[in-house]
Amino acid sequence: MESTDRDFKHEPSSRALDWVLRQAGPGSRLVQATRLKGGISSVVFRLEIAIDNQAGNCLWVMRIIQNEAWIKEEPNLPLHEKAALLAACEAGMPAPVWIASDPDGRECGYPAVLMSCLPGxxxxxxxxxxxxxxxxxxxxxxxxxxxxxxxxxxxxxxxxxxxxxxxxxxxxxxxxxxxxxxxxxxxxxxxxxxxxxxxxxxxxxxxxxxxxxxxxxxxxxxxxxxxxxxxxxxxxxxxxxxxxxxxxxxxxxxxxxxxxxxxxxxxxxxxxxxxxxxxxxxxxxxxxxxxxxxxxxxxxxxxxxxxxxxxxxxxxxxxxxxxxxx
Missing domain, CATH: 3.90.1200.10 (Aminoglycoside phosphotransferase (APH), C-terminal lobe)
Known part of the structure; x- marks a missing residue:
């Protein structure tokens, strides 16, 4: 895995952002990336994305799992979180909506999950x-x-x-x-x-x-x-x-x-x-x-x-x- 935590001090790495923007579609661009506080085993960003022909910007959250010991212990973390988010939303919980996953870090450098941003x-x-x-x-x-x-x-x-x-x-x-x-x-x-x-x-x-x-x-x-x-x-x-x-x-x-x-x-x-x-x-x-x-x-x-x-x-x-x- 090529990225290091230093890459994530202020925003995701350029390759991770490229992956995010591909999920948003042609003509999309990053407006702002804010690293969220509180996590210790992964780096979490709030992303504001502008998308062509869409009124208002899109707010997403990206989790980048850079804890290699955790990855080794549970190599399917992005798939786990995807299943969890789908189950939680199906159960009617106020949970983020799953958008995309990079299970093995091939796209982002580290395993990653993209989801909707909740208010509050x-x-x-x-x-x-x-x-x-x-x-x-x-x-x-x-x-x-x-x-x-x-x-x-x-x-x-x-x-x-x-x-x-x-x-x-x-x-x-x-x-x-x-x-x-x-x-x-x-x-x-x-x-x-x-x-x-x-x-x-x-x-x-x-x-x-x-x-x-x-x-x-x-x-x-x-x-x-x-x-x-x-x-x-x-x-x-x-x-x-x-x-x-x-x-x-x-x-x-x-x-x-x-x-x-x-x-x-x-x-x-x-x-x-x-x-x-x-x-x-x-x-x-x-x-x-x-x-x-x-x-x-x-x-x-x-x-x-x-x-x-x-x-x-x-x-x-x-x-x-x-x-x-x-």
Whole structure:
């Protein structure tokens, strides 16, 4: 692959832009390219394209996947994202519309995906409001209840569970021990559905006080609904604390179409262990989006509190009368 990240500091490489303009058709030209903030595994640009005989300019988004380790691990990423976008749109979600893919980077230098640009901006509130959390919960419940096409990609954990150990940085070792024992044990039964797989506030766009779009579908697959809620809760814990994560889950479970199986703390635990081995740090994407005041120490305390809460919840969950465990 010939391109380097330096090529993408301000706009895609000339060969990538040539490919984009071929998708737009003869007479098209680039008006502006803006690199979007927040991503760490790929470079994403907002492209404004002028097209002959078309009133108004066209707004597209281009993802260039330059992380070679990720490409090696999953060589079909552009095809994965194409399938995910098609499935999400078919399910009625406010997702980008797929336009074109360069699966092996033959045209662009790196694998790339071209899609429509959604309206709105990411809003990371200083304090998570009830309305904001409710909207986040209702949006992902809408995905879980929607019938969707069968996906060739299925959920798997990003970490080797058997290799994980209680983190050296924790002040709640017994809670983490409980969590590791639980996630290594039997997995609860679930009904697979289409999941985003990376659902969190930085992948949600807002306009006029409402959610206008959900982006970054490249990891979407069939899997347990609790992975979406668990991953979002993990992000909310670090951003705002445990109470915000609990309020989000409550809003999700009350939403039409929510999977009540997501209430099982197993899924939250399975998402939580993906922060290991640590130690915790501040996600650069949040800083790029203007979040201030987070420190590794604050995040460590919040993760420990969350671990202790999940361990206690798991114990109560296991002690429920059998007739209430369906």
């Amino acid at each position: 901006t990411v809003i990371l509130e200083r304090q998570a409001s009830s309305a904001w959390l409710q909207a986040l919960g209702e949006a992902i419940a809408r995905l879980h209840r929607a019938p969707a096409r069968e996906m060739a990609w299925h959920y798997f954990t990003y970490v080797s569970l058997d290799a994980l150990e209680v983190p050296a940085w924790t002040e709640e070792p017994s809670a983490w021990c409980c969590i590791l024992d639980t996630v290594r044990g039997p997995r609860p039964e679930y009904t697979p559905c289409l999941i985003h797989r990376d659902y969190h506030p930085a992948n949600v766009l807002w306009a006029g006080g409402a959610i206008s779009g959900i982006v970054d579908w490249i990891n979407a697959c069939e899997g347990p609904a609790g992975i979406d809620t668990g991953h979002c809760r993990l992000n909310l814990v670090q951003l705002y604390g445990v109470q915000a994560a609990d309020d989000f889950l409550e809003a999700y479970l009350a939403a039409p179409g929510a999977s009540l199986l997501a209430a099982d703390p197993y899924w939250d635990m399975l998402c939580l262990v993906e922060v290991l081995p640590g130690p915790p740090g501040v996600y650069k994407g949040w800083e790029d989006l203007g979040v201030q005041g987070l420190t590794p120490e604050l995040i460590r305390r919040r993760l420990d509190e969350y671990a202790a809460r999940l361990a206690a919840k798991h114990k109560k969950y296991e002690e429920r009368p059998l007739e209430h465990q369906d």
